[in-house]
Structure formats: C-alpha cells, structure tokens
Amino acid sequence: MHELSIAQNIIEIVQQYVPGAAMADVRSVRVRVGRLSGVVADSLEFSFSAIVAGTALGSARLNIEHVPAICRCEGCKGEFEATEFVFVCPGCGSVNTRLISGSDLQVVDIDLEEAPVQKP
Numbered sequence: 280m281h282e283l284s285i286a287q288n289i290i291e292i293v294q295q296y297v298p299g300a301a302m303a304d305v306r307s308v309r310v311r312v313g314r315l316s317g318v319v320a321d322s323l324e325f326s327f328s329a330i331v332a333g334t335a336l337g338s339a340r341l342n343i344e345h346v347p348a349i350c351r352c353e354g355c356k357g358e359f360e361a362t363e364f365v366f367v368c369p370g371c372g373s374v375n376t377r378l379i380s381g382s383d384l385q386v387v388d389i390d391l392e393e394a395p396v397q398k399p
C-alpha cells in the first residue's frame with residue numbers, strides 16, 4: 280500500500296527533527312499533498328494513525344493541506360491550474376507546459392504541545 284510507506288517516511292522525518300523525549304508532545308504534523316501526487320489523503324491519515332497507535336507518537340495527528348497542481352506554459356509563460364492529467368494551456372492552447380507544483384508531498388511543520396494551559 281502506497282500510503283503506508285509514505286506514512287512511514289513522514290514518521291521517520293518527525294524522528295529526525297524531534298528528540299525522543301519530546302515525541303509524546305507532538306500534536307500534529309502538517310503535510311502538503313499535491314493534487315496530482317497520487318496520494319489519497321484519507322488513506323494516508325488512516326495509515327499514519329495505525330502506525331503511531333500505541334507509540335510515543337500516539338497522540339500526533341496528520342494535518343493535510345492540499346496543494347493545487349500548477350502548470351507553467353512554455354508558449355505564453357502563463358500559469359494555470361491543471362485538472363486531471365491534461366495540461367493544455369487555457370491561454371494559448373499550447374501543450375508545451377510544465378507541472379511546477381502539486382505533484383509531491385512534503386512535511387512542512389511539526390507542532391509540539393506548548394506549556395500546559397491551565398483549565399478552570
């Protein structure tokens with residue numbers, strides 16, 4: 280399962296940046312998922328929860344942001360949002376376009392719990 284190995288990679292990234300003692304303080308991991316990355320967000324969340332369950336990262340949640348797929352046209356230098364897998368420039372009709380975002384996944388932020396908040 281594709282998402283399972285991606286979830287595993289995300290956890291490895293968290294482990295690189297967060298010292299072991301602070302693992303339990305990780306509340307959320309923000310990732311950007313490109314529209315055309317082929318990653319199914321629900322499936323990724325499910326995989327992540329399954330892996331961290333019962334570990335020090337057990338209370339961490341994935342916070343997924345979707346990134347639109349943006350293409351740049353080599354003909355008129357315009358940029359447009361690609362839909363599906365057809366990248367025809369709406370400005371000039373050129374098919375000489377390049378996907379410049381929306382095809383990958385990146386971890387952008389890891390939120391740790393702040394100092395405990397006093398609740399009434």
Ligand SMILES: [Zn+2]
Binds near residue numbers: 353355371
């Ligand atoms: Zn164009």
